[in-house]
Amino acid sequence: MGHALQPFDEDKENTVSNPIYLALDLPRLDNAVALAQKVRQHVGGLKLGLEFFCAHGHHGVHEIAKIGLPIFLDLKLHDIPNTVAAAMQAIHVLQPSIVTVHASGGRAMLEDAKAAAGEHTKVVAVTVLTSLDDGDLSRMGVAGSAHDQALRLADLAQEAGLDGIVCSGHEVGAIHKRWKNGYLVVPGLRPAIPGVSHGDQKRTVTPSEARNAGASVLVIGRPISRAEDPAAAARAIEATL
Numbered sequence: 001m002g003h004a005l006q007p008f009d010e011d012k013e014n015t016v017s018n019p020i021y022l023a024l025d026l027p028r029l030d031n032a033v034a035l036a037q038k039v040r041q042h043v044g045g046l047k048l049g050l051e052f053f054c055a056h057g058h059h060g061v062h063e064i065a066k067i068g069l070p071i072f073l074d075l076k077l078h079d080i081p082n083t084v085a086a087a088m089q090a091i092h093v094l095q096p097s098i099v100t101v102h103a104s105g106g107r108a109m110l111e112d113a114k115a116a117a118g119e120h121t122k123v124v125a126v127t128v129l130t131s132l133d134d135g136d137l138s139r140m141g142v143a144g145s146a147h148d149q150a151l152r153l154a155d156l157a158q159e160a161g162l163d164g165i166v167c168s169g170h171e172v173g174a175i176h177k178r179w180k181n182g183y184l185v186v187p188g189l190r191p192a193i194p195g196v197s198h199g200d201q202k203r204t205v206t207p208s209e210a211r212n213a214g215a216s217v218l219v220i221g222r223p224i225s226r227a228e229d230p231a232a233a234a235r236a237i238e239a240t241l
């Protein structure tokens with residue numbers, strides 16, 4: 001029997017009391033459970049990505065849900081509308097708080113994804129991945145800056161009736177001005193600690209910069225999961241917000 005996932009409470013401003021979602025990007029389920037247990041007092045939710053879902057599927061989601069925090073299922077769905085809608089229906093039973101799709105899948109895909117989602121699930125569209133910069137976009141044939149592209153795709157997501165978007169901290173302020181009640185998810189966050197690794201992330205800001213610019217949710221992975229003391233790292237980040 002699976003453990004029922006609970007939608008989380010939030011206030012009118014589309015914020016949660018602790019906006020940090022820990023990205024549980026670990027290959028082993030036992031390690032993911034142990035990490036989540038360690039930091040559960042200092043984060044508002046847990047994000048499970050493609051790596052986790054491919055390895056552990058629905059069973060893995062149920063195991064993590066037992067920890068008692070809202071679950072963000074980051075599957076970044078991107079396919080024809082019919083396929084994405086069917087995938088959304090297949091994860092209904094998990095009742096995730098948040099699910100991601102790619103905004104570049106187009107308006108019909110976004111509309112069908114939202115229509116197929118459970119009523120307590122927020123569907124948010126990834127605009128421009130935080131691992132990409134202007135040069136990467138130009139090589140993909142996208143004219144203009146990552147900033148402008150993120151704003152364009154945020155407008156598309158809003159027109160399609162989604163709950164919000166995923167963007168970097170570089171754009172969240174501008175998107176917040178255009179979409180006041182949008183649910184704005186910001187990854188690519190790095191605390192202002194000397195020598196902190198940015199890894200594959202190119203458009204980064206600190207957690208407090210993102211929060212002050214209007215982020216509803218702060219997605220943080222390696223700065224917590226790879227810290228010597230993950231609970232202390234999460235606590236230190238929480239204290240800056």
Ligand SMILES: O=C(O)c1cc(=O)[nH]c(=O)n1[C@@H]1O[C@H](COP(=O)(O)O)[C@@H](O)[C@H]1O
Nearest residue numbers: 023074128129130166187188219220221222
């Ligand atoms: O959708 C996401 O969560 C996401 C979008 C994006 O543009 N950039 C991004 O890094 N993410 C996710 O956010 C997390 C960031 O992890 P760290 O770089 O380790 O903090 C990873 O799980 C990514 O899959």
